[in-house]
Amino acid sequence: MGETLKEELVFRSNSLENSNQELKGEKISMSLCDGSCNAIEILQSLNIYRKTSMFTDVVLVIEGWDYPCHKAVLSSNSSYFRAMFGGHLKESHLNVIEIQKISSPNMSTLLDYMYGGSLEIDEDNVVGLLEASDLLHMSRLRDACVKFLENQLHPCNCVGIMKFADSFSIFTLSEKSKKLMLEGFAEVSCHEEFLSLSKDELVEYLSNENLVVRREEEVFEAVMKWVNKNSLERCKNLKELLELVRLPLLDPAYFLEKVEMDKTIQGCTECFSLLHEARMYYILGNQVNSLRQRPRR
Known part of the structure; x- marks a missing residue:
């Protein structure tokens, strides 16, 4: 009986193989599941294991909160963890590791991403995620955060x-x-962030030959707005900044009314030479040789 059943199974197997060869001339195969499907199922299982502390082999401590994890998952997502666990660092032998410079909410989001493969980047979390992904050397997430910020400019x-x-x-x-x-420039200088520029940052900004303005008055008004934001501290920078304004290019009537009559400028004797240069240009034109009379782009 056993021998008969064995012979029948062999016969059926050979018959199937022979029939396939006759039909297509090659052996037929079937995929059980594509790679992404299988990978998702594995990640889902690992995420369940993480949340139930099953098979976890390391605990990350962030701001006093414990996060049980799997070293393999952390290492596959982050070269920072790969170097930590796969090298000769002392952390490779530890079961509890404290991570600095990452907030607990951001770490929770990162772990959801590592174990789930996706996350939502928004204006509330993008800075924290970029900082964390930069620290942990998670280049794909870091690049996504950078792209998000570029789109929000x-x-x-x-x-x-x-x-x-x-x-x-x-x-x-x-x-x-x-x-x-x-x-x-004209629109940027209207916003509060412009006033937060340091003196050196503003000097670099105004010195750039690629600065685009419709009228030189925009540059003068931006400088005075920046100075008047904290006049007691910033008045000492007035001459250096006005040197970057092309005063000879201002409309003469505007110069007389807005520049010469400005009380802050009147109180800065160091600026008088710049005013004199502008007046001479209005009178003598191109006979006055100065970089400040050269039009911008």
Whole structure:
């Protein structure tokens, strides 16, 4: 009986193989599940294990909160953790590791991303996520945050985004911010962030040959707005800043009414030579040789 059943199974197997070869000339196969489907199921299982502390082999401590995790998942998402657990650092032998410079909410979001494969980036969490992904060397998430900020650039926020980008050496974001600052100077200077520029930052801004303005009056008004924001402290910078304003290009009537009559300027004797230069240009024209009489772009 056993021998008969064995022979029958062999016969059926050979028959199926022979029939497939006759039909298509090659062996037929079937995929059980595509890679992404299987990967999602594995991640879902690992996420359940994380939330129930099953098979976890390390606990991250963030601001006093414990986060049980799997070293393999952390390492597959972050080269920071890969170096920590796979090298010769003391942390590779520890089961409890405290992580600094990341907030508990941001760490929770990062772990959801690591175990779930997706997250929502918005204006409330983008800065914290970028800082955390930069620290943990999560390049894909970092790049996504940078892209989000690039898409949010506006005259009202480009100064702050430029400073943030410079602090993290994000060259492309910094350059795009500066480009908007230069091309939209009149609108940028109307927003509060402009007034937060340091003196050196403002000098660099106004010195840029790519600064685009419709009228030189826009540059003068921006400088005076910046100075008057904190006149007691900033008046000492007035001459240095007015040197970057092309006073000879101002409308003569505007110069007489708005510049010469300005009380802050009248109280700064160091600026008188600049006023005299502008007056001479109105009288003598191009006979006065000064870089400040050269039109901007």
